[in-house]
Amino acid sequence: MNESIQTQSAGLATLGTYTHPSDPNAGTWIVSHADRPHAYRIVHRLPDGAARVDTVVDLDNLQAKLHKWHREGFVQQASEEPAPRPERHRFMQALRAAAQRDEARCTSPMKTTTIGSVHMPIGAGGPLVPPLDPAYLFSARSGNVLRDIVENRRILLIGHTGTGKTSLIEQIAACTEQGVLRSNMNGQTTIGDFVGFWTVKGGETIWVDGVLPTAMRDGLWLIVDEVDFAEPAILAVLTAVLEPAGRLLLKEKGNEIVTPHPSFRLFATANAVGAMSAFRHLYQGANVMNEAFLDRWRVHQIDYLTPDDEALVLTRRFENRVSSGMARTLASVAADCREAFAREDLSSAFSTRRLIDWTALMLRTGDPEAAAGPTIYAKVTAEDAALIRNIIRHHIALDG
Ligand SMILES: Nc1ncnc2c1ncn2[C@@H]1O[C@H](COP(=O)(O)OP(=O)(O)OP(=O)(O)O)[C@@H](O)[C@H]1O
Ligand SMILES: [Mg+2]
Structure with a gap:
């Protein structure tokens, strides 16, 4: 326990009312929190209700007073009012312990590599792993994105053009030997490219998976670039798979259900949504994304490097x-x-x-x-x- 927490809990235990059991004229000492941190208000009330003393002291001073009252025969009353939120002081302690447990949980026994301080599972490799850029710098801004990947969150990176959104995901994939597919929504991708389509090959009609079911089945990472330009039909399909275990229903293929491989991850990038909306005039044609859609992502703003x-x-x-x-x-x-x-x-x-x-x-x-x-x-x-x-x-x- 650090010193400040010790001090706080010592102070907390002393809050309350002190009376003299055998001298009804001795009045009541009341100790409560003062407005300032680490300060206590002491009030002495006489039996007629008048306040004789009303002062603010620090913990040392309070403890000296407590000794004095103890010597004089005052005893602390069981508090009538609920203690003033002791959990307020315990919250950060509990949160730090939970964060440490979380860190330990992420250090799984599977094959991992470490980027910064985050242990990342190694992927299956293969030709779709992006080339490693030896000049790439994982700056402080990468930490939360890395943890979100481990937790299988859907990640939307927003920021101006060329700040490093796509390369961040690609370089994480390169370090973890994870295959990546990319799909750009700015006028180039049809719903057929994205979901799949029927075609005739050698006289036979066959189904060709689009990038989304391919990534889901094969455990690849899919980066949907410029998602703020995506057509509504694509956004509707995306929304269905935004839950961590969200499955894809291929209506065109007789309602076949595609279940995500555990390594599948979904990323999107955008220049002008959420906190970047003020810059929409710079990215002409970008759509407004509704809150329900945005709420399904962890949205990280990627600023320029320092x-x-x-x-x-x-x-x-x-x-x-x-x-x-x-x-x-x-x-x-x-x-x-x-x-x-x-x-x-x-x-x-x-x-x-x-x-x-x-x-x-x-x-x-x-x-x-x-x-x-x-x-x-x-x-x-x-x-x-x-x-x-x-x-x-x-x-x-x-x-x-
Ligand atoms: N941390 C970094 N270390 C090394 N190079 C970086 C870093 N961040 C960005 N870059 C370089 O900056 C360039 C632009 O990055 P990137 O293509 O990822 O930007 P972007 O945010 O996806 O842009 P756009 O919105 O236009 O798609 C790339 O050449 C990339 O290698
Ligand atoms: Mg990009």
Whole structure:
């Protein structure tokens, strides 16, 4: 038990009323919580009800008073009122113990690998495992996503374009040898691609599973990219499998039921839903997702990497070609552009993808300004390009 908890429980035990059994004129001492933490209010009431003393003391002072009252013959009364929420002080203790038990439960005897501090089960491998990116950095933002995967939660990652939503899932899959299927909802995927369809092959009519039943049967991870662009028919099918043990009913295939393999996981990414809704104007065509749909996911907002982490990613990705000083400068340019975007001085976000691409081209051309042409300026408005050029010049003396 730590000192603060000991202090709290010592204080709690003393709350209440103290009377003198053989002297009815001695009055009553009442000890209660004061408004301030770790402080106690002491009131002395005379038999006529008048308060003679009304003061606030700390625990040491209270204990001195208790000794004195004890010597004088006062005794604590069984409390008439319910104790003032002792559980308030025990909650955090109980929660910490539960979290520790949870951690132990997740350390299962099956084959696992550790990412950060999370033990992840190893998948079945195979050709659908994404390639491992040696430059990938599992930053602090990954921890809760990793735990949610272990718990078999449905995970929706939201954030601006290029913050690292898809790559986070893919790199977790790469480390855990887990096969992944991806399906992009921005105009490319039909309900047939997603669920399956009948076709004729060699004179025979056969059923071809779509990505969803394939992932469910084979224990693959399915990433539904840009789910905020999905057509209603696809959202309806998705909703059915959003419960952890949610099964899929293939109506087109005579109501066949597909039960999820224990390794199946469902992920989605979106740019403009929930906490990101304010940016819907940047992602034209994105649909509003209703609350009932969102409530079925664990929604994690993936922000840009911190400048330190982003600089680390650049030095890792370009090895000895980008010094840590250069990386810090480039990450500062990105951070300043994002601040300008947040102030609405810039109308375009500055993604990690853009930063990596710009760096790659500048290493080839030896010219940050020329490299910014096809990787940045050509993708934004003339006003944005001018402001980004100023930010670059603020950080890099181009004639240096
Ligand atoms: N933690 C990281 N470590 C290394 N590289 C990263 C990291 N996060 C993002 N990246 C890189 O940033 C780029 C963009 O990431 P990603 O494609 O995952 O973004 P996204 O959020 O899915 O974007 P979009 O919304 O446009 O689909 C990728 O090249 C990825 O490798
Ligand atoms: Mg993506």
